Amino acid sequence: MSQQPAPQLPDPARTPLFYQRGFRSVLTQGIYVALTAIVLAYVIASLDLREFGFGFLSEPAGFKVGNQWLVDVDGVTNSRITMYLVGVWSTLRAVLVAILLATLVGVVVGVARLSSNWLVARMAMLFVEVFRNTPLLVQIVIWYAILLVGAPVIQNVLNVGDFLFLSNRGIAIPWPVPSDGLWGAPDWFVGIWVLALIAVGAVAMRVRAKRQEHERETGRILFANRWAMGVFAAGALISFLILGVPVSIDRPVIEGTSYAEGMLVQPEFAALVLGLTMYTGAFIAEIVRGSIQALPKGQTEAANAIGLTGYQRLTLVILPQALRQMIPSVTNQFLNVNKNSSLAYAVLFDDLFRVATIVQNKAGHALEMFFVIIITYMVISFAISAVMNVLNARVTAHRI
Amino acid sequence: MTQQLPAPQSQRIVLPPHRQRARRPRSVRTREWIHRNLFPSTAGTALTIVSVTFIAALTVGIVWFVFFDANWRVITDNRWLLFAGSFPHDQEWRLWAAMGFVFALIGLSYGMWSSLGRKDHLFIVLTGIAVILFMGHGGAAFWSSLWFLLSIALLFLGYVIARTIGHDRARQRSLLTRVILLRFAFDDAFSLRGGFDKTVPIQTRARAVRVALFPTRTGANRIVGGLLILALPLVLVILLAGGGASMRELDGFVLNLLLAPVGIVGGLVIAIPLAIGRASKLHAIKWTCTAYIEIVRGAPLLGWLFVALFILDDIIGGDLIIRTMVVLAVFTAAYMAEYIRGALQTLPHGQYEAAQAVGLSRGQSLRLIIMPQALRISIPPIVGQAIAIWKDTTLVTVILPLRELKGNADSAIAQSEFIPDRIEAYIFVAVAFWIVAFIMSRISQRMERAQGIGER
Numbered sequence: 006m007s008q009q010p011a012p013q014l015p016d017p018a019r020t021p022l023f024y025q026r027g028f029r030s031v032l033t034q035g036i037y038v039a040l041t042a043i044v045l046a047y048v049i050a051s052l053d054l055r056e057f058g059f060g061f062l063s064e065p066a067g068f069k070v071g072n073q074w075l076v077d078v079d080g081v082t083n084s085r086i087t088m089y090l091v092g093v094w095s096t097l098r099a100v101l102v103a104i105l106l107a108t109l110v111g112v113v114v115g116v117a118r119l120s121s122n123w124l125v126a127r128m129a130m131l132f133v134e135v136f137r138n139t140p141l142l143v144q145i146v147i148w149y150a151i152l153l154v155g156a157p158v159i160q161n162v163l164n165v166g167d168f169l170f171l172s173n174r175g176i177a178i179p180w181p182v183p184s185d186g187l188w189g190a191p192d193w194f195v196g197i198w199v200l201a202l203i204a205v206g207a208v209a210m211r212v213r214a215k216r217q218e219h220e221r222e223t224g225r226i227l228f229a230n231r232w233a234m235g236v237f238a239a240g241a242l243i244s245f246l247i248l249g250v251p252v253s254i255d256r257p258v259i260e261g262t263s264y265a266e267g268m269l270v271q272p273e274f275a276a277l278v279l280g281l282t283m284y285t286g287a288f289i290a291e292i293v294r295g296s297i298q299a300l301p302k303g304q305t306e307a308a309n310a311i312g313l314t315g316y317q318r319l320t321l322v323i324l325p326q327a328l329r330q331m332i333p334s335v336t337n338q339f340l341n342v343n344k345n346s347s348l349a350y351a352v353l354f355d356d357l358f359r360v361a362t363i364v365q366n367k368a369g370h371a372l373e374m375f376f377v378i379i380i381t382y383m384v385i386s387f388a389i390s391a392v393m394n395v396l397n398a399r400v401t402a403h404r405i
Numbered sequence: 406m407t408q409q410l411p412a413p414q415s416q417r418i419v420l421p422p423h424r425q426r427a428r429r430p431r432s433v434r435t436r437e438w439i440h441r442n443l444f445p446s447t448a449g450t451a452l453t454i455v456s457v458t459f460i461a462a463l464t465v466g467i468v469w470f471v472f473f474d475a476n477w478r479v480i481t482d483n484r485w486l487l488f489a490g491s492f493p494h495d496q497e498w499r500l501w502a503a504m505g506f507v508f509a510l511i512g513l514s515y516g517m518w519s520s521l522g523r524k525d526h527l528f529i530v531l532t533g534i535a536v537i538l539f540m541g542h543g544g545a546a547f548w549s550s551l552w553f554l555l556s557i558a559l560l561f562l563g564y565v566i567a568r569t570i571g572h573d574r575a576r577q578r579s580l581l582t583r584v585i586l587l588r589f590a591f592d593d594a595f596s597l598r599g600g601f602d603k604t605v606p607i608q609t610r611a612r613a614v615r616v617a618l619f620p621t622r623t624g625a626n627r628i629v630g631g632l633l634i635l636a637l638p639l640v641l642v643i644l645l646a647g648g649g650a651s652m653r654e655l656d657g658f659v660l661n662l663l664l665a666p667v668g669i670v671g672g673l674v675i676a677i678p679l680a681i682g683r684a685s686k687l688h689a690i691k692w693t694c695t696a697y698i699e700i701v702r703g704a705p706l707l708g709w710l711f712v713a714l715f716i717l718d719d720i721i722g723g724d725l726i727i728r729t730m731v732v733l734a735v736f737t738a739a740y741m742a743e744y745i746r747g748a749l750q751t752l753p754h755g756q757y758e759a760a761q762a763v764g765l766s767r768g769q770s771l772r773l774i775i776m777p778q779a780l781r782i783s784i785p786p787i788v789g790q791a792i793a794i795w796k797d798t799t800l801v802t803v804i805l806p807l808r809e810l811k812g813n814a815d816s817a818i819a820q821s822e823f824i825p826d827r828i829e830a831y832i833f834v835a836v837a838f839w840i841v842a843f844i845m846s847r848i849s850q851r852m853e854r855a856q857g858i859g860e861r
Binding site: 030033034037038041047048051052053120121122123124125128134135137138139140141142143144146147150151154155344345346347348350351358362365371372374375378379382383386 | 445719799836
């Protein structure tokens, strides 16, 4: 075959300016920026910005915020920003609890959907179809209605072994509190014990890593996880005794028509968390199922072939691999939990969104309050994504 | 013991006659199925027993609640309130007209793009019967039942029409072809000599007329698609124009049914350019689109409805319902744009290069090569988002002074006699939303399967 002459590209210098790529790009973007600027200018011009500013947030609040925990503000002397931060704290609590519970529910239901037991698989499917296809708002108000109307009044409270009480005042559960212990340990011993726990945990992780390494080198089974758990339990118990039992479990009791001691989970909080848990749990279950099904069937077969039990197959072969695929979608669901927690408004749980609307009601400044709301949600979302990214990096550290 | 050898999938092994076993009788197979799926081992049996106990308790609880404990009068007495709220009673026919139009359209599109299975048909028929029972219970029920039946009839009419015209597989047919066909059918009838030729069978003539007059499949697709796009404005015209209801009188389930399509269709319309913009090489466009998507996704929908209530009034004005619709569309668009962008990224780069190689301009390659594929890939998440926005229409009740189904359920249980019946009212709301969301998710699954999405 004879050598063909290379095709002649047009000389860039002689292309008319209008057809040059660089000029085109500048022109398009210029027009685009101008149009965007016009729209923005129109928006800004139509807003009333004469009183724009965030000074109103430091004025005294003048309203109460319910559902407080570990904080005590009455709203008389506190500023609006303080009340808002109390709301943020409530949101954080609800989101954190809901995320943990939803993950648990999601993994259990997702695995159950693939169970070889026909009944269990069907029940899991029913769970997913029911909770995924109904509005979260309605779910939350149903839980709230059940907890308020369906639960017994406090006079005939539902008593689960003097351990847990359920009535329309809420759910009372045991809760750890600092105690005097054996020789009158001061309250700050709890802090020392927590530090000791962290140290013991680090030691346990180290033991686990060592034994795992040894396992890999020698091929002998050294029960790394059991050893780590044992070390942790022993360390925790010893430090607990040395510090003179600084923590005791406070069981709830009924005094007249109200709960005392223990920890009261208010119906609003319980309804919000239940709603978020079930709704998000259903979505996470679908993600778990999808990522397990996406694994090659050979993985299950190989696990069977080397004689693993069903539980071992799940925890050692299937879930660790499925986790890699799950984390991005599950992160998305966690971010949704954060945003959906604003539905607390419907059950009058004083989360950040509701406190913000109360502030807006009292003081106006809707635009500023909106900025505050969106920035808070973005910060929380960012924190969740950051944690999940770290987790993702750890899970995907080993290439398959 | 329960481990089974994997059955060979690719080829059937034909056993020699002396080793062939007769197909075991049905009772044996059933027993085996039960053994394998319910009682495979001790743990499996325990699991089954626990599940059976749980299911039995749940069933008894639900039956007890539904048939003995619950007071469903909170629903039946407030039918109109829940369905249409403050929609003026003397304009009721508008609702039914709109419903008939929408049903006919559903029938048409269903006939065109039928994608449901037999089980789903059964589900829809049962739902229809439930709705008739719900609407046709006491009061002025006779007329509403009649209207509803008429709407169902329109649904079937649309289906039949779509089936009749939809099977013509030709892509297009020129006007000239149509004229020639018509001439073939009627030429002799108008000729001066001989008159009507009786030897040509009437069926042949009818067929020629049908082919000449009816649209081809592509044409029918376009017509139904256009009607679907026009459906919402038309429904609004039917409801509001010429002395109908005012904007604020739209509430109850009708409001949910109006808001969700606006969010979905409006969102998709905004999302497509947004996704293209986000994938653009031009920095100004890319960054503004990214900022839009991230900011909208950063705040919850309630936050944006807050904007509709307090801030958007100064910018675009208009009725609160209009502002809510705008917010819903803008909100949905950000999520859908992300899904479409994801699909754009998964397209092999060769598609872009091939489009360029055959000399398509950038606009042409987007319109003809890239977007059709990207949209096809992103159907499942987009339908998921559509279901999400359908459920999220309940949120307008929370901070806006709009009353959709959940809001009107709140009004129903505010009546003094129904105060203890809030669980019943909310469960009804949940079921109403569930039915629509379930049908949507079924259609999505069917579409996925039909398009082979997710298969390798």
